[in-house]
Amino acid sequence: MVEIEFQQKTKELIDNLKAICASYGLGNDGNEFKIITQVFLYKFLNDKFAFEIKKINPKLADAERWEDEIAKLSDDDFEMLKLQLGPDTARLKTTHFINHLFNQQNAADFAKLFDDTLMDIAISNNDIYAVVTDSGEKIRLFDRVSEFLTDVSKRDAFCRAIINKLGDFSFERIFTQKFDFYATIFEYLIKDYNSNSGGKYAEYYTPHAVARIMAAILVPEAQRGQIKNASCYDPSAGSGTLLMNVAHAIGENRCSIYTQDISQKSSNLLRLNLILNNLVHSIPNVIQGNTMLHPAHKEQGQLRQFDFIVSNPPFKMDFSDFRDQLDSKENKARFFAGIPNVPKQATDKMAIYQLFLQHIIHSLKATGKAAVVVPTGFITAQSGIDKAIRQKLVDEKMLAGVVSMPSNIFATTGTNVSILFIDATNKADVVLIDASNLGEKIKDGKNQKTVLKDEEEQRIIDVFNHKQVQDDFSVVVSYAQIQEKNYSLSAGQYFDVKIEFVDITPEKFAEKMKGFTDNLDSLFNQSRELEVEIKKQLANLDYD
Known part of the structure; x- marks a missing residue:
C-alpha cells in the first residue's frame, strides 16, 4: 500500500510541475524536461538528506519539524553530523532546505534566490554529482531554472509556484524501496522526453522486457549475491535502463557503472537514474562524448576492459564526418572486422552498430560477459563486417547464444532485433532461441508494439540459462555445427524438419x-x- 500511495503522489508531483510549466508557456518547450527533472531532483535530494540525517540523530526523527531542530545546532555540530553521512547523500546547508525557500518566497528577487540555492547545491557537491565530458569539462547538477523563462517579470511567480508544490509530501518513507519502484517513477518522469525526436542522435528507450531478459541471463539467479566489485559498462548508455537492471541483479553495492553517450540529455537523465538507484558512487564514471571517436575509459593508456557490458547501440547513423578518423593504426585491433564504408546514396545510413559491437568485444575481459541488441539481419548476413564479427565469436569460442525477439518489441522502430550474448568463458554449446512468435500486439500511440507476458519472459530466461531444447523454439548447438552452417546464428536453420507419417x-x-x-x-x-x-x-x- 505504501508503494502504491507514493507512486501516486510522485506522479501527481510530476504532473503538477508539468502543469506549472504549461501555465507559464513552457509546455513542450525544449527546456521543459530540464526544469521537471531538476526540480524533481532538488526535492529528492532534500528528502534523502532528511532520511539519512534522522537515522544518525534519532532526536531529529522525533521532532515535529526537523529543520527547526537542526537550526538549533551549532555550526560545528551540524558539520559533524554531515560528516557521518554516506557518500551518496548530498551535503546540504540549512539554506538549501525546501522549508527555508518556502519561508522566503515573498522576498524580493525570489527567482534569483531559488536559482542561487540550486547552483550552490551543485557547486558544493560537484565532486559527487558532476558528469564529465570526453574533454574533461564538468557538467553541474543544476542550471538556473528560472532563466528558462524568457519573461523576466514572471520568474518570481514561476519559482513560487514550484516551491509551493514541493512540500506536500516527503519521499522519506519510501527510501527503503528498491529498483522496481524507482524504475516505474523514472519511466513516468521521462516518458515525454526520451523518445525518437528525429534528430541526428535520437534516443530509443529500451523496453524493460529486453533489459530484464539481458540481466537475468548475464547474472543468473544462482549467482546473485556472490559477485563482488564488478565493472559494468555501456558505450551507448542512453538513460541507463540496461545498466540499472544489471546493477540490480548484481547488487548496487557490489558493482560500479561505467558509461559513455554522445547525448547531453541522455547523460543528464542517466545521472538522475543513478541517483534514484543508489549508484551515486558511479556518477564520476559517466562520460558525455563520442565513444567511437574518443573512448574515455582507459587504464594505462589502453581501453579499459569490463566484467559485464550491455548495449542497445544505434543501428543506423551517419558518421561519415568522422569515419576516416577511425581508420587509424591504433584502431586496427578495436575494429578488427573493418569500418563501414560511406554509402553511395547520401540518404543511406551507415551501420554504426558494427563499430559498437567490435568495440564491445575489444572491451570485454577474458572472463567477461556481454549482451548486445543487434538487428536480426546481423545473425545471418553471409558477407562483410557482420559475418567477420560472427566468425571471430565462433572461432575463438566466446559466444553464449542469441535470442531472436518478436517484431515491434521496440515501438519506435520496425527493425527486427535479436539479443547477442557473448561469454568469453563459454567453450562448449551455444543456445539459439527463436522467440519471434511470442508476445501480444498492442497500440502504443501511433505505433504498434509487441509486449511479452511475464511467463514468456521467464520461458526465454529459463530455456537459455538451462540450455533447454524445445521444438520450434530453441536449439543447443556446438561451435562446429555453427561453422558448418556458414556461421549462421538463426535458430530456425537448426530446427529438425519433421515429416508426419499416418x-x-x-x-x-x-x-x-x-x-x-x-x-x-x-x-x-x-x-x-x-x-x-x-x-x-x-x-x-x-x-x-
Whole structure:
C-alpha cells in the first residue's frame, strides 16, 4: 500500500510541475524536461538528506519539524553530523532546505534566490554529482531554472509556484524501496522526453522486457549475491535502463557503472537514474562524448576492459564526418572486422552498430560477459563486417547464444532485433532461441508494439540459462555445427524438419487419391470454361 500511495503522489508531483510549466508557456518547450527533472531532483535530494540525517540523530526523527531542530545546532555540530553521512547523500546547508525557500518566497528577487540555492547545491557537491565530458569539462547538477523563462517579470511567480508544490509530501518513507519502484517513477518522469525526436542522435528507450531478459541471463539467479566489485559498462548508455537492471541483479553495492553517450540529455537523465538507484558512487564514471571517436575509459593508456557490458547501440547513423578518423593504426585491433564504408546514396545510413559491437568485444575481459541488441539481419548476413564479427565469436569460442525477439518489441522502430550474448568463458554449446512468435500486439500511440507476458519472459530466461531444447523454439548447438552452417546464428536453420507419417490402409489411400483426382478434374473443367468465356469477351471488344 505504501508503494502504491507514493507512486501516486510522485506522479501527481510530476504532473503538477508539468502543469506549472504549461501555465507559464513552457509546455513542450525544449527546456521543459530540464526544469521537471531538476526540480524533481532538488526535492529528492532534500528528502534523502532528511532520511539519512534522522537515522544518525534519532532526536531529529522525533521532532515535529526537523529543520527547526537542526537550526538549533551549532555550526560545528551540524558539520559533524554531515560528516557521518554516506557518500551518496548530498551535503546540504540549512539554506538549501525546501522549508527555508518556502519561508522566503515573498522576498524580493525570489527567482534569483531559488536559482542561487540550486547552483550552490551543485557547486558544493560537484565532486559527487558532476558528469564529465570526453574533454574533461564538468557538467553541474543544476542550471538556473528560472532563466528558462524568457519573461523576466514572471520568474518570481514561476519559482513560487514550484516551491509551493514541493512540500506536500516527503519521499522519506519510501527510501527503503528498491529498483522496481524507482524504475516505474523514472519511466513516468521521462516518458515525454526520451523518445525518437528525429534528430541526428535520437534516443530509443529500451523496453524493460529486453533489459530484464539481458540481466537475468548475464547474472543468473544462482549467482546473485556472490559477485563482488564488478565493472559494468555501456558505450551507448542512453538513460541507463540496461545498466540499472544489471546493477540490480548484481547488487548496487557490489558493482560500479561505467558509461559513455554522445547525448547531453541522455547523460543528464542517466545521472538522475543513478541517483534514484543508489549508484551515486558511479556518477564520476559517466562520460558525455563520442565513444567511437574518443573512448574515455582507459587504464594505462589502453581501453579499459569490463566484467559485464550491455548495449542497445544505434543501428543506423551517419558518421561519415568522422569515419576516416577511425581508420587509424591504433584502431586496427578495436575494429578488427573493418569500418563501414560511406554509402553511395547520401540518404543511406551507415551501420554504426558494427563499430559498437567490435568495440564491445575489444572491451570485454577474458572472463567477461556481454549482451548486445543487434538487428536480426546481423545473425545471418553471409558477407562483410557482420559475418567477420560472427566468425571471430565462433572461432575463438566466446559466444553464449542469441535470442531472436518478436517484431515491434521496440515501438519506435520496425527493425527486427535479436539479443547477442557473448561469454568469453563459454567453450562448449551455444543456445539459439527463436522467440519471434511470442508476445501480444498492442497500440502504443501511433505505433504498434509487441509486449511479452511475464511467463514468456521467464520461458526465454529459463530455456537459455538451462540450455533447454524445445521444438520450434530453441536449439543447443556446438561451435562446429555453427561453422558448418556458414556461421549462421538463426535458430530456425537448426530446427529438425519433421515429416508426419499416418498409418493408412491401401483401400483408404486409393480412396483419398481418387478424391484428389476428382477435385483436380473439376478444377480443370472450370478452368477450360473460364478460358472459353474470356475469349468470347475479348472477341466482343471494339476499337472506338
